[in-house]
Structure formats: C-alpha cells, structure tokens
C-alpha cells in the first residue's frame with residue numbers, strides 16, 4: 001500500500017518562510033480573509049479528506065476501473081460517495097467566486113490542494129479538475145446568462161465539465177478538427193466525434209457541461225476557424241431545471257495504461273444543441289487564455305504522484321532488510337540492515353525528494369504570481385506577474401510531469417520486485433504518471449511553446465522576469481560565506497542557461513529547425529536552473545532558522561539543497577553541450593532510413 005501523509009510542514013515552510021505569502025497573496029484585494037490561520041485550516045482539512053477518503057479508493061479504483069453499460073458510465077465503488085462528500089464540503093468551489101457560491105480562495109492555495117488530491121487519487125481528481133477548467137472558461141468568456149446558468153452548478157459540484165478538443169485525426173494540430181456547428185434557432189447543432197474525453201460520461205453528477213471546439217459553416221481554415229460551444233448532457237429549461245437528454249453520448253470507453261478510474265470517453269455529438277461562447281472563430285484564443293491554469297494543474301499531477309512515490313519508498317527502505325552497510329553492519333542484532341543504509345538507495349531517495357521539494361517550491365512561486373497577476377492593484381505588477389506565469393507554465397507542465405515519471409519510476413526501483421507487483425501500489429503510480437507527459441499539450445510541444453513563443457515575446461521581456469530575480473539573488477548573496485556553495489553552483493548553471501538562450505535566439509532566427517532541435521533540452525536546462533534558484537532560496541531561509549524551533553527540518557533542507565546543487569544540477573552541463581551540438585546529427589539521416 002502507498003504510504004502517504006500530506007506534506008503540510010513543507011507547504012507551510014514555503015508559504016511563510018520562503019515565499020512570503022502574507023505580503024504577496026494575503027494582502028491582495030479580495031483575499032483579505034485568506035489569512036495564515038485560514039490557509040492552515042484549509043490545508044489541514046484538505047489533507048484529512050484526501051488521506052481518509054481518497055487514498056483508500058485509489059488502488060481499488062485502479063483495479064475496478066470504469067464500466068460502460070447501456071450508454072451509462074459507472075465509476076468504481078466508493079467514488080460517488082467520495083464525490084458527494086467532496087462537493088458537500090465545498091472543495092469544488094474552493095477557488096470559485098463568491099458571486100457563484102464559491103469560497104473565493106487564492107489560486108495558489110487551490111494548487112496546494114490539487115497536489116494533495118493528485119497524491120492520493122489522481123483519477124478522482126480529474127473529475128473536479130476538468131469542471132474547474134470549464135468554470136474558468138465560462139468566467140472568462142461566457143455571457144452573463146451563461147454564467148448565471150452554469151457557474152453555480154459547477155461551483156457546488158452538482159454538475160461537472162469536460163473539454164472536448166481531440167478528434168481521431170487530430171490532437172496537437174487542432175486546426176484540423178471536423179466537428180461541425182450548424183446555426184439552428186437561437187443556438188447551434190453540433191455534429192462530430194471527439195475522442196479521449198476525460199470525464200465525458202460518469203455517474204457522479206446530475207449533469208455534464210461539455211465545452212466543445214467545432215467549426216461553423218463559414219469558418220476560415222485552420223485554427224482561426226474554430227469556435228467554442230457549451231453542450232450540456234441534459235438540456236436546461238428556462239427556469240434552470242433539467243430538461244430532456246441532449247444529442248451527446250458516450251460511444252466507448254478507452255482501455256488505457258493508467259488513471260483507470262478516470263473515464264476516458266469517445267463522445268458522439270449527433271446534432272446536439274449547443275450555445276456559442278463569446279464570438280465566432282475565437283475558440284482557440286479562448287482556450288489559450290485558460291491554458292496556463294490547466295497546464296499548471298497537470299504539472300501538479302506529476303508532483304502529487306511523485307510525492308506519494310517518495311514517501312512510500314522512504315518508508316519501505318527503512319523497513320526492508322537486505323545486505324549489510326558497506327561501512328559495517330548497522331543493525332548486527334538483525335538478520336540484515338534496512339536497505340536505506342546503501343548509498344545507491346540513498347541516491348534514489350535523495351533524488352526523489354530533492355526533485356519533489358524543488359518542484360513544489362517552483363509551482364507555488366508561480367502559482368502565487370497567478371494570484372498577483374489577477375488581483376494586484378498596480379497594472380505594472382500585474383503585467384510582470386502575468387509574464388512570469390506565461391513563461392514558466394510550459395516549464396512547469398513539462399518538467400514536473402517528466403519528473404513525476406522519473407520519480408515514480410525510482411520509487412518502484414526502491415521497492416525492487418515488490419514495486420512491480422500491483423498490490424504495493426507503486427506500479428500504479430508509474431502508470432498514472434505517464435499520461436501527464438502527453439495530455440494538455442505533449443511535453444515536446446511545451447518545449448516549442450517556451451522556445452518559439454515565450455522566449456521571443458516582447459523582445460525577451462518574459463525571459464527577463466525570470467533572469468532578473470535570479471541575477472539579483474546572486475548579487476545579494478555573493479558575499480555570504482554560508483551561501484557560497486549555492487551561489488557558485490547556481491551562477492554556473494545560470495550562465496549556461498543565458499548562453500544557451502542567446503545561441504538559440506540567434507540560430508532560431510535563421511533556421512527554426514535549430515530552435516526545434518534544442519527545445520526539449522533547453523526546457524529541462526531552464527527547469528533545473530529554476531529549481532536551483534528555488535533550492536538556493538530555501539537554503540537561505542533555512543540557514544536563518546538553524547537555531548530555531550525546528551532545527552532538524554531546516555538542517556535537512558540545507559542538506560537537500562546541497563544534494564541538488566552537487567548531484568542533480570550538474571546535468572545542466574550535459575544539456576548545454578547537447579543544445580550547442582545543434583540539429584545536424586538529428587536531421588542528417590534521410591527519412592527512408594528510419
């Protein structure tokens with residue numbers, strides 16, 4: 001079984017000792033009530049719910065999966081009750097506006113709750129996760145009538161939502177979609193087939209609100225011709241009550257590698273009634289505006305699973321007896337020493353933990369910037385925060401999901417053969433982690449977004465939102481002997497990142513394939529430098545507290561920071577070499593040779 005206890009200590013450390021939550025988020029207009037006490041209470045309640053209600057359903061949900069019977073999808077045993085409790089406790093409306101019945105809490109706090117959900121039951125989390133995505137889209141782009149009709153139900157969790165983008169012949173290139181929208185009366189008739197639709201059909205809520213990308217008859221070709229529609233499973237009467245079934249149904253459930261309790265559906269739209277969101281042909285633009293939040297959410301999926309893997313592996317390594325310590329028996333009274341004495345097992349555990357805690361810090365830093373971008377009174381501060389969020393979103397989505405897979409895989413390795421056996425739960429974490437590298441824009445596409453869109457935007461202004469604070473940190477700490485090791489390691493890797501950035505910017509201008517060839521390595525280099533910056537800040541905050549009330553916690557943080565700098569960050573040098581090698585060997589072989 002997976003061992004898990006919500007990492008609240010670490011979350012509080014980040015909020016209050018490293019990232020200055022009180023003066024960054026709690027002082028924003030509208031968040032006056034989200035004080036330290038409220039935040040702590042919310043996290044504690046969320047942790048209780050996830051540990052007690054969601055974790056026990058994770059393994060059984062994976063075993064049972066979802067079942068399609070006569071057009072109805074049944075979620076695994078216990079999911080309905082857990083969802084009901086989740087909605088009743090107000091978790092579906094945590095980050096929704098009070099105008100629609102929500103609690104209006106900061107996005108950054110919601111991000112922390114999402115991590116807890118993903119650690120304990122990622123499949124379950126996909127249902128409210130998708131609903132919140134639909135909520136965000138309607139808040140940003142829906143009409144007043146659409147907001148009034150749909151948002152209170154998405155907030156209280158009685159209705160859920162889906163994103164219907166993918167079709168059999170197109171995923172990344174949505175300009176190719178064929179689903180049609182024909183004007184009819186006040187609305188539209190939607191016809192087409194969507195595949196891989198998460199939460200497309202299920203038994204958790206009384207209605208499902210599908211957000212569907214489709215083309216109007218006069219649509220220009222490509223992504224400029226896509227419009228966005230709301231298509232409910234049950235039509236909604238004028239008085240808000242549920243009407244007859246709409247022409248949308250689940251044709252099949254996909255059989256897949258992981259997240260088996262999340263219903264992945266083929267959805268058939270047979271002249272289903274829909275209403276247009278916003279203006280015609282602007283559907284992709286609307287999807288893009290909500291992508292930051294959705295992609296951050298998927299990054300968090302990787303982190304959540306990785307945390308569950310680390311905690312389980314650490315507990316197992318302290319318990320499993322095999323071999324003797326190289327330095328001599330540590331427990332001579334026992335038949336063997338626990339495997340945690342072996343340096344190679346330590347290597348795995350330390351790597352897992354250093355990646356997780358670094359990733360959590362990075363995600364929270366950027367999550368708090370999302371709150372600033374939305375709420376700050378000063379437009380320049382909003383713009384700066386928004387730039388940082390845009391820049392870092394592909395980095396967080398891709399790196400945290402890559403790391404999620406790496407870390408869960410290491411967790412399985414720590415368990416040896418038992419990790420490969422279903423009942424221990426470790427192989428499920430690996431399988432569940434894999435999809436996050438693919439959906440919400442495959443990780444290769446995130447790298448292209450970073451290099452092709454974010455890097456050149458506003459003449460490098462977005463990049464400067466990250467480069468400047470790193471530079472300032474290095475300058476501020478260059479004379480601090482306690483920080484010398486951190487500053488030197490960060491400065492070296494940062495120098496490589498700056499050089500690689502300049503090289504790609506220059507090469508990419510004359511040959512876009514050079515930028516494409518460098519993109520994935522560049523994103524990883526970027527992420528490692530960002531994690532190094534976070535680790536340096538965590539080390540700094542911890543050093544100040546070494547003689548405080550929690551010396552062990554802070555001492556361990558400094559040890560982990562040193563591990564990151566000396567055992568993980570040096571990968572930046574190999575990545576730099578790969579980037580500078582250019583596209584030649586990658587593109588030289590003729591296509592027929594493959």
Ligand SMILES: Cc1cc2nc3c(=O)[nH]c(=O)nc-3n(C[C@H](O)[C@H](O)[C@H](O)COP(=O)(O)OP(=O)(O)OC[C@H]3O[C@@H](n4cnc5c(N)ncnc54)[C@H](O)[C@@H]3O)c2cc1C
Pocket residue numbers: 162163164165166169170171172173195196197198199256264435438439440441442443444445448
């Ligand atoms: C379990 C699951 C749940 C999902 N949930 C949803 C959902 O709720 N709603 C929804 O609409 N979709 C959903 N999807 C679909 C998912 O978003 C797509 O699978 C994903 O976007 C990739 O599209 P594709 O599968 O068509 O791959 P393709 O687009 O065919 O890509 C294949 C490979 O080629 C690469 N590639 C493609 N184009 C380029 C390019 N221009 N440059 C460089 N590399 C490129 C990609 O990075 C990828 O590695 C889900 C998928 C799964 C498996």
